[in-house]
Amino acid sequence: MSDPGQNYAAFNSSALLDFVGDVTDESLKATRIKQFLSVLAGRFFNWAGRKSLFTLHLGIKCCAIEMAASAIPRFDAERFGVIFRSSPRQSDVLLVNGPISKKFADPVVRLWEQMPEPKYCIAMGECAISGGPYFQSYNILEGVDTVIPVDVYIPGCPPRPEALIDGFGLLREKIIRIGGAPGGARGKPVIVGED
Amino acid sequence: MAQMWITMGPQHPMTHGLWTLRVKVDGETVVDAEAELGYIHRGVEKIAEARDFTQVTPYCDRLCYVSAMTWSSSYIYAAEDLLEVEVPERAEYIRCIAAECQRIASHLMWLGAYGPDVGNLTIMTWALREREMFLDLLQELGGSRMHYNYPRVGGVTRDIPPGWSDRLIAKTKLFEKRIDEYEMLLDESTIFLVRLQGVGYATAEDMVEAGVSGPNVRASGVNYDVRWTHPYSVYDELDWEPAVEKPTSVKGSDCYDRYRVRMEEMRMSCRIILDAIEKIPGGRNTTYANGDEMILAKAPTRAPEGATGFSNYECTRGASQFYIQGGGDGRGKNPYRLSIRSPMFITIPFVAETMIGYKVADIPAIMGSFDPCIGETDR
Amino acid sequence: MHISREQNEAATAEAVAAADAAWGALGVTASSVAHSSGHGYAFLRLTVPPAHVVTVAKGLKHDMGVNYCSMITGTHFPDGGAERGWEVVYHLMRQPVHNPEPNTAHVLVASELKGMDLPLEIEVVVPLPAGDEPTVPSVQSVWKGADWNEKETWDLVGIRFDGHENMHRVLNPHDSPEGFHPLQKQHQIRYHDFNEMYDDAQGFVRKPVDEGRVK
C-alpha cells in the first residue's frame, strides 16, 4: 500500500491478476499461440496507431496557417486520420510549426512531456528545423531538436499543405518500422522530400 | 466562490498564436486580465541591421504570416522614403491590387479562425476554402503560397502574368456572392447574434487613445483610414470609401460591429480590385518583362547618412508603420535601425482590459473579434 | 474623398507655426518635412531636448489635438558623440476621431476638415547624451498608447523612462539578465556560441534523455 493511488480496492486484486496472467502466459507460450497472437495483434495495433494520428492544436507561427489550411476542403488531412485536439493528453503528434524562442522552450518541453506514449514529433518548417531565417537571432533556438527528439522533418518556409500531408505519410511509414516504441529505438529521423 | 487566476496559453485554442492571457475570474465573470507576450520574439529589428534593404523584405513578409503582402509593402514604402525612389504608376496599381487580395485573404483567415471561437466549424472550412482562391492569385504573382517577397524597392518583382486579370475578375465576382453565403450562415443565426451583440464594447476615442487602429476603430463608426488620410498608393484615384459600421450603443462597438466591418471591408476590397484592374496603366492584358521600367524603377542601394524613412500603411489589422534610419554597417547598405510599429502589439493589452466584466465564454469572442496576429506582435 | 496635398501642407505649416510660438523658447525646433515616397505628404518634425518632453507632449495633446501615440523608437549611437549617444523618436498622429451618436456613423469628409481636425503626422526627435543610462521622461500619463511602446523600447533598447509605472519586460523573457537590451549596438546579433546559448541563465540545458539521440 505504498502508493494509495494504485490500490484503492479493499482486496489485493493485482496479485490475483498476476497469477491469472502468469498461468495464461505459460499456457499460451507452450502452445505457440502467444507468438501467433502477438504478431497479428501487433499488426493490428500498429495499423490503429498509424491511422489515427491526433495532432496537438499548437500554432506557433507561419506554418500554423498552413496547418489550418491542411484541414480545409482542398487538402483535408482528416481523410488520413489527422485530427487536431487541443489537449496534449489526447494527442499523439506534436507538430512544431515555428521557431522556438527561449521563452517558449520550457513550455514546449512541458507539452511534449504531457503527451502520453507512444508519441511522435514533427518539425514543420525551417524555423522548427534549424531556426530558419532567424538562425542568427538572439532569442531563437537552433531548431526544436535541441530540446525534443524529432521523428519527421518537413522543410519549407512554410511547407505547403501537401508537404505536411506527405510528412504524416512518412510518419506512418516510420511507424510501420518502429511501432509504438517508447523512448529509445526510434530510429533516424525522416526528412520529407529526401531521395 | 473564491476568485482565481486562469492562465490561458501559450498553447490554447483561443490565442490564435502563441501568447498568454491571464484572467482573474469570479465564478464565470472576468474581473481582471493581463496579456503576456514574447513567445515568438525573433529579434527581426536586430537581424535587419545585418541585412541590406532588399534582404529585409522576406523578414517583413514573415512578420505577419496572414498578410505578408501588406507588411512587405509597408516596409517597401519606408525604404523608398529613405532611398528617395520614384515608383512607376503601374507598379503602384499592382501593389494596390495585391494588397487588397491579401486583405481579403487575411480577413477570411480571421473569419475562419473566429468560427471555432464561437463554436462553429463550418464557417472555418468555408472561409478557408475561398481563401485558397486568393492565395492562388497571389501565388501566381509571387510564386509562393504565403510569403511572396513580391514588392521591391522601386516597384514590383514581376508583372502580372498573362490571363491573370481575367481570373482575378472572375474570382472576385464569385467571392462577392460567397460573402452573402457566409452572412446567411452567420447573420441569420440568432445564436450568433446573441453571442456577439452586446459583448466587448469599446468606444472609438478609447481605442484611439490606447493606440488601436484599423478596422477595430472603424467598427465604432469612425471612417479613419490611412488610405485616405495619407494616401500612399493609388487609393486617391480609385472609387472606394472606408467601410464603417454604425455602433448601436453609446458604449461603442461590440463584437458584432467588428464582425460586420470586416465583412464590409471584404466587399470594399472587391470593389477596389475591380476598379483598379480596369484603370491599370499599360492595360490589364499586357505583361511586361521583369525589370521593365513600367514596373520597376532603378533604386540606389545605399542610404544617405542620417536620412530617415517612415511609412504609415493601412494593414489588415490596423496601421503598420516602419521607421528606418539609414547608414548602418556596410556604409549605408543596411538599415542602421529598423523600427516596426505593430498594430496588434498595442491592441492586445487593450483587449485584455476590454474583457473585464464579461463572462469566461466571451473571452474568445472578444479576443477573436479584434483579430490578433502574434507574428507581428512579437516581431 | 482623400485629404488633398494642399490641406496637408496647410495643416503642417499651421502646426509648425504653433509649435514655434509655444516652445520656441525652450529650445524646440519645428520643421515641415515631406516624405519622398507615396504622395510626398508633409509631416511635422520636432526636435525636443529631453527635459521638455512632457511639456511638449502635454501641449501636443491638449492644444494641438494629437491623440494617438503610435510608435516610440530608441536608437543607440555608440559613435554619435556626446550630444547624441542615444535618440528617442516618437511618432504621433492627430486623428480626428470622435464618438458618434448611437446608430450613426461619424463619417469624416476630407473637404470639410480644417484646422485642428486635419490628420497630421508628427515626429518628435529627442537626442539623449551618451552614457550608460539614457533617461527620458515618460509620457505614459499623457497617452495611454505610449504605455506598451515605452515598455518595448526599454526592453529592447534600454532607454529608461522616468515615471513609467509597472515597467517590465514584454518581448524578452522575464529572466533575461539585468541590463540585457539586445538592440544596443555593443551586442552582436548572436553573441553566444552554441553551447553558451543552452547553458546560460535563461537558456535551457539540453535534456539528458535526449543526449545522443538528436542531431
Place this chain on the structure above:
Amino acid sequence: MSGSTGLPTINSLVKEDLAGLIVDLLAGTPLEGQAEAIAAFTGALLTSIVGFLAIMLSMFMILWIERKQLGRMMDRRGAMTSLRSLWVGENGTTAGEWWTMVPLIGRPIGALNRWLNSAFGNHDPSRPTVDRVGNRSWMGFAIFPGFFQNIADGMKFLIKEHMVPERADKFVFEVAPYLVISSTVLILGLIPMGSGVYGPNPELSVLFAMAVFGIAPIGVFFGGWASNNKYTLIGGIRSAVQLTSYEIPLLLTVLSVCILSGSFNFVEVITFQGQSGAWNLFLLPLGGALFLISMLAEVERIPFDMPEAEAELVEGWWTEYGGMRFGLLFAAEYMRTYAACILFAHFFLGGWHAPFHGLWGDLPIVGLASPSILWVLLKAWLVFAVVFVWARVALLRIRTDQILEFGWRMLLPLAVLNLVLAVVFRLFLFDASGVVEEGLGSAWSLGIFAWALPLLVTGASLGIFAFLLRDENKEATPERMFHIRTLEPAGTHIPGTE
C-alpha cells in the same frame, strides 16, 4: 410486427423454440423443476445480448455518419481510412515480410498479403503525395470509406500510456470515467431494440432509464473536480449546472409522452403508438422539439457544448484525461447521443413500427421483410444525421447564462404547456375503443376519420412554426433585438466592485 405470419422471428426463436428446447433437454435431470425459469433466463439473456450487440456494433455507424455528414456539409471529403493498409502497408512502404513471424499459417497469410498488395496496393509509388492529396490512391475498392477510422481511434487509445496528473485526486480521477461509462451502458441495456428484443422489462422502465441518464453528470463533475485543473473545474461546474437545469423540461416532456400513452413502460408506449393509429410526434410536435433540444443539452453537443467549449476551456472537463480513459469517455458521449436518438425514436417515432404499418404491416411477406431492429436503428440514425449533426454544422455555441436563461424561461413553460396538451388529449379526445391490435387504429379520430387529431395538430404546429420563422427586418429596428434579457446586461456587472 406480430409473429403470426408463420416464419420465425428473433422473438419467437428465443422465447418459444429455445425455451421448448431447454425444457426438453432438462427433462429428467435434477433441474427439471426449474426448467421453466432457466429457459426464461436464457431467453432474456440472449435477447439482451442481441439488442446490446445491435447497439454496440451500430455505434460505429453513428460515428461514421457524423464524420461523413460533417464532411459533406463542410465541403470536405472526411475520413477515408480503410482496413486495406493493415495488410498492404502505407503507399510507398509495404508492410514487409512480417508473416514469417507467424507460426503454422505464415505462408498462406503471406500469399494472401502478396495478392492483396498486387490487387489493391501501391501502384505508383513514385507519386504518393500527389495521389494522396488528390485522393487518387484508391485503387480497387473501399467498403465504407472512413468507417474503420473509429476502430483505429479506439484501438490506438488502448495502447496509449495512462497518465494521472501528479496533483490530481487519484481515486476520484480514476473512478469518474467509470461512473459515466457504466451508467451510459446501463441505459442501453434498458432500451428495447425491437419487438420482443429486450432483456429486462420493468414496469417503470421509462422512469428507470431517465433516472440512469441523470447519473452521468455526477461523474462529469467528479472528473472535472478531481483533475485539479481550472479548465476542468469550470467545465465540470458548467456541466452540472446545465444538465440539472435541462433535466426538468426533459422529464416533463417524457411525462407528457407517458400520459399520452398511458404507461411508464417503453414497450407499452411503443405498442400504444402502433395500435392507436398515430405516432406521438404528430400529436405532440412541441414535445418532440422540446425533447430534442433538451437532449442536445443533456448530451452536451453544439449548441449546448459549454462543458467542453473548445475555444475557452481547451477540451473542457476531460482535458486531463488521455489514453483509454479518454477513449471510453468519448465513446460514452456518443453512446449517450445514440441513446437519446433511440429514445426519440421510441417516444415519438413509433419505435420499431414501420411507417403506416397499420395499413400494410399485416401483409404477410412485407411485414416480415422489415425487421423491427432495423426500423429502430434507421430512425435513430435519421434523427442523429438530421438533427444532431445538422445542428452541429449550422449552429454556434451558446453562452452559459444564455443556456440557463433559455432553459428556465422558455423550455420550462413550454414543457408545462406541452404537459397540459397531453393531459387534454388523453382525457378528452382519446377514444379507447380505437386502439386495435391489428390494422389501422383510430384512437385519435375525433369521430371524423382515423388521423383527424394528428393532422390537425401537425398542421397547426407547422403554421405556428412558419409564422415564427418569417424573416424579421433587422434594418427596420435599429435597437438590437437580440440582447440577452438578463437583469444586468453583459459587461455591466463586476463582482466585488459594488
